[in-house]
Amino acid sequence: MAAQHARHENAMQGEGQEDTVHWGYRGPGAPANWSSLSADYAICGSGRNQSPVDLRGFVDAELPVLDFNYSGMALEILNNGHTVQANYVPGTVLVIDGRGFELKQFHFHAPSENLIDGKSYPLEAHLVHADKDGNLAVVSVLYELGDANNALARLWSQMPEKSGDKAILNAQVKAGELLPKDRDYYRFNGSLTTPPCSQGVIWLVMKEHPTVSRQQVEQFSRVLGGPNNRPAQPLNARLVLE
Template sequence: MRNLIILSACCFAIATADAKDPPAAAPAPAPAAASGVASSKPATAAPVKPAPRPLTAAEQRIIDEQAELDLQARIAARIAEMRNSQQQRAAAAARARKAAASKKKVEVAVAKPPPPANGTHWAYDGEFGPANWSKINAKWSQCGTGGRQSPIDIRDGMKVELEQLAFDYKPSSFSVVDNGHTIQVNLAGGNFLTVQNRSYELQQFHFHRPSEERINGKSFEMVVHLVHRDAEGKLAVLAVLLERGAAHNMIQTVWNNLPLEKHDTVQPSVVLDVSELLPERRDYFTYMGSLTTPPCTEGVLWMVMKQPIQASPPQMALFSRLYPFNARPVQANSGRVVKESN
């Protein structure tokens, strides 16, 4: 009976609570007592979390402004990162281009050497003078490197029994040309010089002032070079020295037919007897040398007559007006064999 009364009271209390409060989730049942009788302590409901308070307009604006600042900072950082990356790529590309250009220059320098010089203009002084002949044209290299160059200062010649020079000169037609370096006389065929069992045909003769050759250090006012060639193309040059004295008839014939302009040619109707250029005595010096003008070809047999011939001062002055100086300096004579007639 007592238990029934307690159960009725509990039911009344629960009904009263339900009438006052809104419905809620039923609490978990209390554990039964060990004796199987329900506990008389009422159950406690779980606390309800209050709803968040709505933000004011000012608070929302602050939040939006901060979000915008954060976004701008992230954008600026990204742009800076992109620019730095772009600059690094550009610098790397520039280094690569520079390295490629340097490599190309080296390859070009190795693969394509500078073209050889092929100039044609030369002179007796200045930048086109003898010191630079070998640089003006690659084919003139012997002018600077050859070991048997002419002219030379003839000293200490070995006196020996040289064979006599055999001349077969006769009156010939000729032409006179002012070639820009000297007055040159070109001969028709049929004039020969025989020496050392070889026959050389006279091609042309020309003048230098002063003489290119020296004899024991002595220079002469002028010299005439008679250039000969044999059937094999070998050259032999006969040098006849000129000194002041009586007028020379054959030289005057040449002067009478001088061209009026440089590089012009005159072909006279008269003939020329070249034997008039030979001195009375036929003693001579001989050595192996070269042409005294470009291309300075070596292997040329030289014969320098010991006795000069004469030309008058006016005849020499006339040439001097055209070419005051057209002589190559003497070359080194070390180790050169020079022979002279007894």
């Protein structure tokens, strides 16, 4: 139950929540050192089901259609020093394996954390969901460089410049706007991509990639002070289903 509670808190507060132990993406607190920063982070180094991964060796599993019946909108946007995150209005549920997972928040990484057949993408969105027991499911959207993204433009226009700052979103942004039109996806079992790297997370990675402009990626990276991606972790014996 303690692990489930910890996962639920990570969904509510988001990857990059305030920690007593300093971690980050550069210097002594970089990903390679996470497991040694705290006993609570040990699984970052020892876990066999860590995220992100380089998705490859796909197995045809005839995955069920995901019903993204998203409603509501993002309420506030915050900069927690590790990412830019939008917290979502309660009540939006995605059903996976017969269980309801409520959308809690979405946030971003640049460049992407997950790879596909070795390819990195300029930006990745993580839509974080939790069920009533605190189990997590993350929908990942990988963006290609191209035309500016309208939904991201509305978010970025209110992006807090300083760590710790947040703002109520004036421009309406719905989670469904972040998704591609084609809803085919890959699935694998993984973990949080930030400390404490808790495992048992369902990952759903969309196959189609919306566009984002180079300027939008550069704006995000400038605010975060550089890359905020954990390197791909060993796939080990896990299967990537499609």
